[in-house]
Amino acid sequence: DLEEYRSKSRFLYGESMGGAVALLLHRKDPTFWDGAVLVAPMCKISEKVKPHPLVITALTQVEDIIPRWKIVPTKDVIDAAFKDPDKREKIRKNKLIYQDKPRLKTALEMLRTSMYVEDSLSKVKLPFLVLHGEADTVTDPEVSRALYEHAASTDKAIKLYPGMWHGLTAGEPDENVEAVFSDIIAWLNARRRVWTPEERLTKMLAAPKKPDIDEKDHGSTRPRRRRRGFLCGLTGRTHHHSEM
Template sequence: MECSISMRITGIRLAKAGFAVYGIDYRGHGKSAGLQGYIPNFDELVNDCAKYYTSVCELPQNKNKMRFLLGESMGGAVVLLLHRKKPSFWHGAVLVAPMCKIAEEIKPHPVVIKTLTKLSSFIPKWKIVPGKDITECAFKSPEWREEIRQNPLCYKGKPRLQTAKELLMVSLDIEKNLNHVSLPFLVVHGGGDTVTDPSVSRALYETAMSEDKTFKLYPGMWHALTSAEPQQNLHLVFADILSWLDERSTTPSDNQSARPSRYVKNDAHYA
């Protein structure tokens, strides 16, 4: 994905609510340089984000403001790794269907994974990883699916070998280290998500050492919670996100640790 078009709904809603919003296209994504859809090293991608967002926070107009991260899907993994690099720097995070674990429904057979992992050393850029069409699996709205397919800034081919290997290794690493997460966070996930595993978002909530943590599961919603759901679903998700941010957008000196943890399963049925 990329941040200027496919993330516009999130950016506009947050900006209208009074937040300063900054986004970045990862290398190999959107308008950034690099072979499209190619991630040779995930840690370098995270370092790019760390440098950029730290520089944003150091701008004169932002120095005394609270700092929140928001990441969707792979961006959720990036957020958790940014927090790992600077555990006390960020005041909170919103994780939307985070890539803490790739859903079994879209992972190749273990034998295939083992074979492709070996091949990635020789043909890292090849697009031969089998799997379901992510666009078809992630976006409930047919109109949004078509917009993604028509957006030249979005990579829509099969995963490149090295990219797939990096995503798998990162998701395994994050899943093993969920208990090290300590910042305040809200994690939202669709119960019908077949791209990233909602059970691992629940595990993040249950095992993270954070004292201020909230998990919201939306039965029937898919992966793209903030863009490709019916309008009533989008309103609900953004209301929850903005309410969580508003409650914490006071001053860094406030006692954040006094907030309780919350697990909320919305019982309503969604289209």
């Protein structure tokens, strides 16, 4: 917390799974952040890429036995996320990008997190801008609509882009990417401000006494989900450490 930044606004930014992480950070410390930009947030995994519920249940039964196995049946996310063929090819050639099947434990934790976020949309209180491509088949744009409709935030905005895919900032043609960043920058510029120490203190004192998410397991911020009957394999299994 450098002196030169203490008076500046604090914004979260997250794309896809990062959008879900941003919402979890907000839930952990509701008054620290001044806003969030959520790009195609993974508040729910699209049914078009999610394995069948019976497959999920079966995999859950063995997640503690073979957590590192790459056996989760998934479709090609790169093909589904990046519309521009040239950019898609560059992504495929990037050796720093993981392109194999997700490890079993990792995939199930991602699913649990998205389910938890989906169940707690009404508890989002910070100002936010959510952006989503209407043709996104990786994360569901309907959940971004639900976030906008159900969030408790008094300052919230949604931008849906007809025909755009999941990779709004990296996988679309250049003119589309420029339009997305233009919307993001305009939203941030309209909300950035200088904070005084007194204003920060007042905001901090307004924080709830207890965080909304579970912090057991040696400081883990694993969310505690309520029981869900339709995915019996996921019920009651929310406190394991991920195996990356």
